[in-house]
Amino acid sequence: MSLLRNLARRRLRTALTVTGITIGIWALVVFGSMANKISAIVAIGSDYYAGKIVVTDKSGGLDGDSPMAIALVDDIAAIGGVAAAVPGVSTLLDPASNSGISMPDMVVGALPGADHGKNMYDARVAQGRALTAEDADSLVAVLGSDLARKLGKGVGDTVEIRGMAFEVVGILEPTLTAPDTTAIVPLAAAQAIYLGDLPPVVRENVRADQLATDITVYPDAGTDVEALAARIEAAIPNASAMTGAEFDGVVGSSVAIFNAIIVGVALISLIVGGLSVINTMAMSVAERTREIGIKRAIGGSRARVIRELVSEAGLIGLLGGLLGLGLGAVVVYLANEAGRGSGMALFLLTPQTAIFAVLFSTILGVVAGIIPAWSAARLDPVAALRYE
C-alpha cells in the first residue's frame, strides 16, 4: 500500500513514466502480434509444402496462375520418384477487387482423391463436409472461414462465383492464413472460371479441361525431394518446382527481417523506458533523501531501502506493461475486426507475447530501479537527515 502512496505522491511524473513504458510495450505487443501472424502463415505454408513439390509455369505472373497444359501431369508422373502428380487450378475469386497487400480471395480447384492419400496437409472442415471424388461434376464449394463470414454464407446456402451458383457444402476451420479466404471447388468448375480469365487469343485455342495452374507432385517414399525437383525442372520446359525447403528458405529471410524489427522495437522501448524509470526513481530518491535518512537512522537496513525503491520501480514497469498490453490488445482486436471483412486479419496476439510483454516491462522497471536504489542505500544517514 505504501508503494502505491509513494507513486501517488508525484502523480504526473509517475503517469508520464508509466505512459512512456506503455507506449514501448504497446509497440512491442502490436509488432509482436504482427510477427506472430506472419510466423503462423509461414508455419502453415511450411506444413503445406512439406513432403511435396509444387510445379508452376515460371513464365507466368507473380500469382502463379499462368496456364499449364494438364498433359504435363502425365509427363511428370513418368519421372522416376514421382508417386502421384495432381493438377490444380487457383485463380482470383473476383479479379475486380484485388486488394494489394492482403491475401486475396481465391478460388481453388481440387481433384479429391487424386493424390492417393499422399497429401499430409489437411485443412479441417468445421461444418458440413469436404469435397469428394463424387463432386467432380457438381457446382459445390467448401469455403474458408473468413470468406464464409464475409459472404455471410453457411452450409446449404448458395454462393455465386463469377456468375455460377455453387452450393456451399462445407466451411473450413480457421487456419489464420490463406485457406481462410479460399473457396475450394471441383477442378472442372475452377477450370471453367479460369478459362474466362485468359486473354481471348489464348482462350480460343484451349479447352477448359486441359488447363491447370499448378501441379502438385508427391514423391515416392525415400526419394530425395530436392533432386526430384531438379529433375522435374530439367524435364519440363518453363517449370518451376518449389519444395518445402525452398519455401522455408524464401520466406525465412523475410521473417528474419520482421523479427529484427521486433527486436529493434523491444530494444528502443528498453532504452527509453529504462532511462525514464531511472530518471523518475533518481528524482524520487533526491526528493526523499531526508526520509531515507530517517529510515536508515531508526534502523532500516540498506537491503530494505533498496527493496522498497526497486519494488516501486518494478510497479511502474508492471503498470506500464499492463496498460501497454491492454492498449495493444485493443488495437490488435480493432485492426483485425476492421480487416476481417477484406480477409486482412494482420495480427495474432498470443498468450506468450502478452506474458512476455508484461514480464519484460516489469523486469525493465526493476533493473532500472536498482541503480537509484543502490545510491539511496549508500547515502550517509546523517548527511541525508540534514539534506534540505
Added chain:
Amino acid sequence: MAVIEGRNLRKTYTLSRRNEVRALRGVDVSIEAGELVAIMGPSGSGKSTLMHLIGLLHSPDQDHGPAPELSLGGRDATRMSDGARTRIRAREMGFVFQQFNLVPTLTAVENVMLAGEYAGLGRRQARERAIARLTTVGLAERATHRPSELSGGEQQRVAIARALVNDPALVLADEPTGNLDSHRSAELLGLIRKLNREHGQTFVLVTHDAEVGAACDRIIRMRDGLVQAMELVREPTPDDVGEAAA
C-alpha cells in the same frame, strides 16, 4: 552501569580537499543507565557529532591519535559493520530528530510501526505496540492522521512514540524542542522526564535550550570539539535508581 562508554572519540569531516572540520578532537564520555543527559554547546561545538557516534550513525576516526574506544553494553562498536550498527539502532536505540522527522506518506501509527518492523516485529505486534506508545504520548486518537495533519508538537510526540516502540535502553534526541514554542517545548520535556522516571529509559538530548538542560540530571558541555565541563544538575534520588533497575 554504563550504557555507553566512549574514549578518545575523534571525528574529522572532509568537506573538500583543503577544508576539514575537526568536529570532535578527543572526547571521553560515559552515559549511565537510567540517566537523562543533555549535551549542550554552541553551534559547531561537536554536540551533534558526539550524538551520531553514540547512536552508531558514524564511526569514530581511527587515525591521528590514540585508538578510540566505544562500547555499548560491553560490545566494541568502533569497527562494527554497517549492518551490525543498523541492527543495534533498530533494536536497542530510539531516535528523535529536530524536524521532518516522520515519513510523510505514512500515518502516525504506521510511522511508529515502521521502527517496530525494522526491529523484527510482525505487523500485528508492531501495530499493537505502536498504538500502545501513541496512547502513552497522548495521541491515540490521532493515530490515523498523516504528519501533514498534525501540529509540530504532535509530530514530535509521534517521533517519541516511534523511538519508544522497541523499549530501547537508549533514546537519542537531536534538538527535539528546536521547532516548538515554549509551551509545547515544556510539554514535550515533561513527557520525556516522565518516561525517564517511570520506565527508567536512558535519554541523551542534544540541545542548546537552557531550559531543556535544566530539566536533565546532567549536562555535558561541549566547546570546539572537546568536553568543556560536566555539570550535575541534580543527584539521582535513590527512588530514581530503584525505578531504573525495575
